[in-house]
Amino acid sequence: MFNGLKNNISSFRRGMMDGIPIGLGYLAVSFSLGIAAKNAGLDAVQGLVASFLCSASAGEYAGFTVIASHGAYFEIALATLVANIRYLLMGCAMSQRLKPKTPLWQRMLMAFHLTDELFGIAIARPGYLNPYYSFGAALTAAPPWAIGTMLGVIAGNILPQRLVSAFSVALFGMFLAVIIPEGKKNKVVMATIAVSFALSLICTYAPYISSLSGGTRTVILTVIISAVAALLFPRKDEEVIAE
Amino acid sequence: MNTYVYIFIMFAVTYAIRVLPMTLIRKEIKNTFIKSFLYYVPYVTLAVMTFPAIVQATQSPIAGVAALIAGIVVAYVGLDLFRVALTCCATVFILELIPMIP
Numbered sequence: 001m002f003n004g005l006k007n008n009i010s011s012f013r014r015g016m017m018d019g020i021p022i023g024l025g026y027l028a029v030s031f032s033l034g035i036a037a038k039n040a041g042l043d044a045v046q047g048l049v050a051s052f053l054c055s056a057s058a059g060e061y062a063g064f065t066v067i068a069s070h071g072a073y074f075e076i077a078l079a080t081l082v083a084n085i086r087y088l089l090m091g092c093a094m095s096q097r098l099k100p101k102t103p104l105w106q107r108m109l110m111a112f113h114l115t116d117e118l119f120g121i122a123i124a125r126p127g128y129l130n131p132y133y134s135f136g137a138a139l140t141a142a143p144p145w146a147i148g149t150m151l152g153v154i155a156g157n158i159l160p161q162r163l164v165s166a167f168s169v170a171l172f173g174m175f176l177a178v179i180i181p182e183g184k185k186n187k188v189v190m191a192t193i194a195v196s197f198a199l200s201l202i203c204t205y206a207p208y209i210s211s212l213s214g215g216t217r218t219v220i221l222t223v224i225i226s227a228v229a230a231l232l233f234p235r236k237d238e239e240v241i242a243e
Numbered sequence: 244m245n246t247y248v249y250i251f252i253m254f255a256v257t258y259a260i261r262v263l264p265m266t267l268i269r270k271e272i273k274n275t276f277i278k279s280f281l282y283y284v285p286y287v288t289l290a291v292m293t294f295p296a297i298v299q300a301t302q303s304p305i306a307g308v309a310a311l312i313a314g315i316v317v318a319y320v321g322l323d324l325f326r327v328a329l330t331c332c333a334t335v336f337i338l339e340l341i342p343m344i345p
Binding site: 021024025028029032041042046049050053054055056058059060061062063066067070073076077080081082083084085086087088089090091092094095098104107108110111112114117161162163165166167168169170171172173174175176177178179180181182183184189192193196197199200201204214217218221222225226227229230231233234235 | 244246247248249250252253254255256257258260261262263264265266275276278279280281282283284285286287288289290291292293294295296297300301302303306307310311314315318319321322323324325327328329330331332333334335336339340
């Protein structure tokens, strides 16, 4: 029992240390997200609350585009679902790495801050994952995400237009950093990314389709392109396990 | 439409996606199509959201295109998330300093 406690404390500390560089990166990217939040009409507190509760770059961005266009509540639910669907996969993978006896409250707390980066460092841990590692990492990485968003909303108003313009692409840089390395490993993914770029461009300017909101276009394109890719290039079991 | 209702819906959906598999699904998904579909979804959705939005986000569209290309190159080379984001920002900042760029 005492050993377990000691193990939890050291895992917690290790998690906190590993979360610091991630938190620094979050600060810059969430600043950019805050600018998007401001453009959608959110105030600083709303930006802080949204980022604290959601901790999801793409998901929040998709949500903000719906808020910007005053979309229906159903629409924001759908846009958030599609933009965040990858967490379903990560949640499945994480569940396989937990001791079967891990209590429900620990599973629920871990899920609260399951981001791409924290998933990455948690999966890299050897053996069963100690939930306290994830708690520690979330403790240092999550606050900068929420605070950065709030600062983005505030400073987006104060900073010179030129700086806002530069910061606003940080979010897209982060998206590229997630998709391009996988495309390098897998040519089908790279081709899928190219097709997605092309169709997204066409749909943004094509008659009729361009009148749909950005969030709705993202949902429709994602479902169609992913389904076609899954039909034409199904993943073999070994490949999926190798993820 | 209330902004806090929007935020609450975002939270509820996001948390449900994260917490359900971690608490409920104990067995592995077997269906190849569903597995493959879920595998492609993140890459497609991020790609769709990145372009052409990155070009519309900057004051100068050319700076946006340059940021996209620079981001793809440094991400391909293998820089981490933070550095890729910084490269995109720096590209836009430098190009927009040049008065000739429309």
